[in-house]
Amino acid sequence: MFKLVAIDIDGTLIDDNFKVSKRTIDRIRDLRDRGVNITLATGRTYRSAKQYADILNIDDPIICYNGALVKDNSNGNIIYDARLPxxxxxxxxxxxxxxxxxxxxxxxxxxxxxxxxxxxxxxxxxxxxxxxxxxxxxxxxxxxxxxxxxxxxxxxxxxxxxxxxxxxxxxxxxxxxxxxxxxxxAPGVNKGNALKVLADKYGIESKEILAIGNSLNDLGMFKYAGTGIAMKNSDRILLEEWDKVSKYDNNEEGVFHILDKYFD
Structure with a gap:
């Protein structure tokens, strides 16, 4: 079973109206209650990502700015912060x-x-x-x-x-x-390297990680995770590099269906 799930926000977790479906919320909360670590991995700022983490009852660290910042949502502590000079x-x-x-x-x-x-x-x-x-x-x-x-x-x-x-x-x-x-x-900034920071923090192996996304900025975490799934609505530039694709898009509760497939 996967011990850590990394989920992109835009075009993945949320629909085109910036909403998360109730079934997706309930499924993620259930996995959290069962001890699965859930992180949001996004190009958004921390404050912007936090609104969705709070909806999902996620207190695990959040990966922001495409991996430049990893910040703990339970206490606001910064775990990783890489900036351009x-x-x-x-x-x-x-x-x-x-x-x-x-x-x-x-x-x-x-x-x-x-x-x-x-x-x-x-x-x-x-x-x-x-x-x-x-x-x-x-x-x-x-x-x-x-x-x-x-x-x-x-x-x-x-x-x-x-x-x-x-x-x-x-x-x-x-x-x-x-x-x-x-x-x-900054050099080396990508969601995959940020995901490794979290995996090392939790003592989790890459094969125990599931990653879900829809854009080229998700490719790094797909390559690092044991399993990476691209959404049906993924950008062409990602699909040129990655062929594990869901049958569902972000307006069809794609994240819910992926989690339902890989968890009992």
Missing amino acids: LDISKNIIGFGEKEKLDIKVYTDDTLYVEEDDERTREICKNHKIDYKVIGKLSENIEKGAQMIILIEDEERIREIRKKIDSMDIKNISYTMSTPRSLEFG
């Missing part, structure tokens, strides 16, 4: 500004943006996070980021990804939670 953060932001991309910088549960707009307000409302407008980010950001996101349409992001790869920028890692975004973190 300020100079590297400014380099990435400066690149995004030069390419005229939408840039979002996340540090300590706050989103930093250049200017206020409806999309930022919508994100912060849905994710229940705070944001600060500070003008030109590369000039006004004052501390290293836990995550930097560059956003554009899918075709342009493919071009930007090729540029980043050809530049061979040191001291960063990057992944994608949607085909429209590049998400940068």
Whole structure:
């Protein structure tokens, strides 16, 4: 039996209306009562992820910012925290500004943006996070980021990804939670490495871990876990790398069906 389950949030645990189904809540609570460790592994901030952990009665640590932060939901203690240095953060932001991309910088549960707009307000409302407008980010950001996101349409992001790869920028890692975004973190940051931090804390072997997700940023934890299951609605870029796929999507209680399959 699995001793640890890692579940992505957006496109996986929650439906397109940001809700978790009652059957999924009940199943996860039941597993928690039976001693199974449950962690949420997400690109979201801690505060944003915590709202769902609390709904599910999860007091295990939460993996945030694609693995840059692991924070205990029972007491708020930080278990792991990896940040981009300020100079590297400014380099990435400066690149995004030069390419005229939408840039979002996340540090300590706050989103930093250049200017206020409806999309930022919508994100912060849905994710229940705070944001600060500070003008030109590369000039006004004052501390290293836990995550930097560059956003554009899918075709342009493919071009930007090729540029980043050809530049061979040191001291960063990057992944994608949607085909429209590049998400940068400190070297070695990914959900798989963060999951290993938790597994070591609990004395759990990788073969005893089940991971569930839907995007390329979940690939690291799929590779580390004994079993990794991609949702039916997974991004094409993930499905090019991973072939263990559920028959259900996030609007069909996919997480519930996966847990029902692997647990009595």
